[in-house]
Amino acid sequence: MWRACLVAALVVSSLAAAANPKATALARTAEQRYREGKLEQAIEALTQAYDLEPNSQFLFNLARAQEVAGHTAIALETYRRYVVLPADETDHELVARAKATITGRTSVAEPATTATVQTSKSPGLSSKPTKEPPASSTSSRGSARAEGGEPAALSLSSGPSPKVPGLIVAGVAVATVGVGVTFGLLSSGSRATFRTATSYQVKRAAEITTRQQALIADLCIGAGIAAAVTAVILLARSDGPATVALAPLRDGALLALGLRF
Amino acid sequence: MKRAALVTAFAALISCSFTTASAFKECDTDLQCGAGSACTRGYCLALPEGCRQLEGPFARVGVVRFAVIAPLSTQRDGGLDALEVNALNGLALAAREVNGNKDFAFALFACDTLNDAVLAKQQVEWAVTEMRLPALFTSGNAVTLLAAQNPQRRAAGTLIISPNATAESLSAMFREDHATFRAVPPDSSQASVLAKLITGDPQYITQTRVAVIFEDGNDRGQFATNVRDLLVDAGRDARVFGFTNPLMPIGLVGALREDLRPKASVVIGSPSQVRSLVTEGARTPGLQRSDGHRWLFSSSSRDPVTLATPLVSAELEGMLGVAPNRGSGALANTFRSRFMNAFGAEPQTAAAAYDAMFLVMLASHWGNKSTTDLNAARIAEGLASFSMTSGATGMPVQLGPEEFSAAVTKLSESTTVAVEGVTGKLQFDLEVGAPAAPFEVWRVQDGGFASVRLATP
Numbered sequence: 001m002w003r004a005c006l007v008a009a010l011v012v013s014s015l016a017a018a019a020n021p022k023a024t025a026l027a028r029t030a031e032q033r034y035r036e037g038k039l040e041q042a043i044e045a046l047t048q049a050y051d052l053e054p055n056s057q058f059l060f061n062l063a064r065a066q067e068v069a070g071h072t073a074i075a076l077e078t079y080r081r082y083v084v085l086p087a088d089e090t091d092h093e094l095v096a097r098a099k100a101t102i103t104g105r106t107s108v109a110e111p112a113t114t115a116t117v118q119t120s121k122s123p124g125l126s127s128k129p130t131k132e133p134p135a136s137s138t139s140s141r142g143s144a145r146a147e148g149g150e151p152a153a154l155s156l157s158s159g160p161s162p163k164v165p166g167l168i169v170a171g172v173a174v175a176t177v178g179v180g181v182t183f184g185l186l187s188s189g190s191r192a193t194f195r196t197a198t199s200y201q202v203k204r205a206a207e208i209t210t211r212q213q214a215l216i217a218d219l220c221i222g223a224g225i226a227a228a229v230t231a232v233i234l235l236a237r238s239d240g241p242a243t244v245a246l247a248p249l250r251d252g253a254l255l256a257l258g259l260r261f
Numbered sequence: 262m263k264r265a266a267l268v269t270a271f272a273a274l275i276s277c278s279f280t281t282a283s284a285f286k287e288c289d290t291d292l293q294c295g296a297g298s299a300c301t302r303g304y305c306l307a308l309p310e311g312c313r314q315l316e317g318p319f320a321r322v323g324v325v326r327f328a329v330i331a332p333l334s335t336q337r338d339g340g341l342d343a344l345e346v347n348a349l350n351g352l353a354l355a356a357r358e359v360n361g362n363k364d365f366a367f368a369l370f371a372c373d374t375l376n377d378a379v380l381a382k383q384q385v386e387w388a389v390t391e392m393r394l395p396a397l398f399t400s401g402n403a404v405t406l407l408a409a410q411n412p413q414r415r416a417a418g419t420l421i422i423s424p425n426a427t428a429e430s431l432s433a434m435f436r437e438d439h440a441t442f443r444a445v446p447p448d449s450s451q452a453s454v455l456a457k458l459i460t461g462d463p464q465y466i467t468q469t470r471v472a473v474i475f476e477d478g479n480d481r482g483q484f485a486t487n488v489r490d491l492l493v494d495a496g497r498d499a500r501v502f503g504f505t506n507p508l509m510p511i512g513l514v515g516a517l518r519e520d521l522r523p524k525a526s527v528v529i530g531s532p533s534q535v536r537s538l539v540t541e542g543a544r545t546p547g548l549q550r551s552d553g554h555r556w557l558f559s560s561s562s563r564d565p566v567t568l569a570t571p572l573v574s575a576e577l578e579g580m581l582g583v584a585p586n587r588g589s590g591a592l593a594n595t596f597r598s599r600f601m602n603a604f605g606a607e608p609q610t611a612a613a614a615y616d617a618m619f620l621v622m623l624a625s626h627w628g629n630k631s632t633t634d635l636n637a638a639r640i641a642e643g644l645a646s647f648s649m650t651s652g653a654t655g656m657p658v659q660l661g662p663e664e665f666s667a668a669v670t671k672l673s674e675s676t677t678v679a680v681e682g683v684t685g686k687l688q689f690d691l692e693v694g695a696p697a698a699p700f701e702v703w704r705v706q707d708g709g710f711a712s713v714r715l716a717t718p
Contacts, residue, residue: 198306199306200301200304203304203306204304210285211285
């Protein structure tokens with residue numbers, strides 16, 4: 001709720017600061033379309049707005065919309081255009097974040113700066129005038145990662161739901177507990193063998209097997225519980241954003257998988 | 262709610278899992294395992310078929326345990342062999358008398374082989390491999406040979422002592438493993454006594470044609486050959502005849518009549534077969550008592566089963582046999598009294614069993630004086646310390662409940678002791694693993710057996 005209020009305040013303030021009324025109207029339309037998930041229309045409106053009035057804020061928002069819409073390469077190019085604008089036309093924080101997005105070092109931990117596909121709670125577009133201090137900043141979700149500040153070749157946005165990490169961890173928890181239960185049952189079987197054995201060697205072997213299987217069962221169930229707790233926490237916080245990013249490393253030989261929540 | 266259920270389920274699983282991984286130590290004593298099981302290295306193991314806890318403080322930690330493996334039953338679902346039970350009681354009495362006398366406790370498992378060699382093998386391997394018992398008491402040549410030759414027993418080095426096995430090959434086994442003992446002299450000694458009776462007793466001395474008849478198996482062939490050789494050396498026309506249990510010896514009797522027409526026959530065989538042979542002989546001209554034919558028996562025939570029919574009993578009246586000494590004198594008399602008080606029966610084969618058990622308990626004390634890890638080798642070393650070279654004298658030790666503590670003390674003071682048991686002097690001949698003791702000469706008398714005298718080989 002507080003994020004929505006903050007963004008709304010930013011939008012109002014930025015619109016108020018816009019010089020061209022048509023550009024301002026287009027910016028509003030873009031905001032509305034963005035909220036509705038109509039990203040292509042939002043991009044179109046922002047492009048037109050920026051054409052009418054080359055406000056750096058429009059350019060930044062355009063980059064955000066392009067990024068969220070999955071036009072990664074274009075979005076990066078737009079970010080690059082933003083960061084090379086004169087310093088007095090841009091917000092230094094937004095520039096920093098744009099650069100971070102470009103270089104893959106972006107941090108989107110701050111709830112207010114995080115845009116999600118579910119835009120009803122977080123529009124994620126800034127309409128703050130260029131010269132005003134940034135009351136908020138945006139950062140990319142699913143930004144590309146690259147070494148040494150070089151632009152990443154590929155950046156993928158996150159999946160469709162912020163619950164994915166929680167669900168993944170929950171799945172891991174279920175699987176781990178399943179393995180633990182399986183070994184627990186095997187251990188019980190070995191224990192039964194131990195009880196009925198009439199030979200010392202068989203008893204000894206059954207004891208060792210039972211201990212090993214029980215240990216595996218205990219470890220798996222313990223790990224499963226930990227994973228389950230983690231999943232519960234993640235799912236409880238799933239109204240917040242989550243990010244899964246896949247990007248090639250600098251030399252392109254390896255892929256990096258990042259999970260952030 | 263769902264989370265609570267989930268957590269509860271996890272907790273249950275964890276507790277189950279931890280439960281299965283603990284409490285593997287089941288016992289410290291046999292009693293904790295119940296009557297049908299035994300405790301070994303912390304585990305309860307079911308006793309094999311035919312085995313049970315017989316005598317001793319099975320509830321005590323650190324008790325020294327032995328097993329008796331004997332054909333107590335004549336067959337599966339058959340009746341008990343009275344002489345085997347008698348010997349078993351002799352073992353039990355010795356353990357009972359010694360337990361509580363010192364801080365050493367002995368317990369006995371009893372295993373009935375049911376006259377089944379497969380079962381006997383299982384029992385031996387259970388005692389050796391599963392229980393790691395330091396010593397086994399085996400009854401009869403068949404069981405003793407089976408145990409002595411068992412690879413697992415040989416690998417473990419488990420000590421064997423038999424109160425009645427006389428098979429000649431056991432002597433060779435003793436020389437090889439130094440762990441196969443007997444409380445009675447071997448067949449070679451018995452053969453000597455039998456030959457001396459044929460050549461010296463008035464009843465047989467005039468008989469020049471002598472048949473030496475043996476039942477196949479358990480070294481009896483070697484025993485018979487030894488007797489024949491001694492008789493041939495003494496100038497007798499002696500020949501060996503074998504027969505196979507359980508075939509009735511009709512063919513044998515025919516061969517005797519046609520080939521040798523013996524005037525005396527030495528019989529080495531089991532009681533039931535001997536009875537059949539004598540029955541057939543009593544119907545055969547030339548082999549009848551009235552024809553002057555005489556029978557002479559080895560130790561295995563000293564069994565009421567041999568005389569179970571009036572015809573055989575009458576035919577054999579006054580004839581002789583040889584057996585390990587069952588005891589005489591003061592020690593034997595007090596033993597008889599104690600045995601009868603305990604079991605309400607005359608000790609027959611019990612004396613040798615009592616001596617065997619007592620010897621092993623003494624040797625265990627000897628073996629345990631310098632190590633807490635009693636094992637077969639230490640017991641064997643103790644038994645060997647009861648040996649004496651010919652003509653030497655050792656510190657006298659008598660076997661009995663009152664003498665145990667004194668015997669232990671004497672053992673600790675002397676490298677050799679002169680042990681006298683119920684059956685007589687028990688110094689071991691370390692060439693054969695058996696005492697060089699005299700034999701009892703017995704006679705069939707009034708449908709039973711009477712001791713005549715002792716005879717040295």
